[in-house]
Amino acid sequence: MSIQTLSRCGVAIFAAALMAGCSSSGSKTSEQGAAKSYSSTARAGGECASRGKCIYKGAYESGERNYAEAEAKRLNMAELERLRRAFGN
Structure with missing residues (x-):
């Protein structure tokens, strides 16, 4: 080319x-x-x-902060697993 x-x-x-x-x-x-x-x-x-x-x-509503932190943790773990699969680790 x-x-x-x-x-x-x-x-x-x-x-x-x-x-x-x-x-x-x-x-x-x-x-x-x-x-x-x-x-x-x-x-x-x-x-x-x-x-x-x-x-x-x-301000967060009652229980919303805990939910947000748990959801962020879940999403971070899912992304970590996806990266591990992608790079073979």
Whole structure:
């Protein structure tokens, strides 16, 4: 392959990745829409597009903090197992 062909492919891949990243972080105005957007973004990309929007800074309801910590622990363990399977450890 020539350098010109490689650079064209690189630009096309970069543009596709940029468009995919922008389309997955659609703007939602309601909290419910934002929560749905975050959960689908987290599942698809593994990270929140804007960390400040993903971190809840308000008061927790009764039992909500324990649930959130248990769910975070479960998700971390699931990701750890997925990485172990992927890298053969």
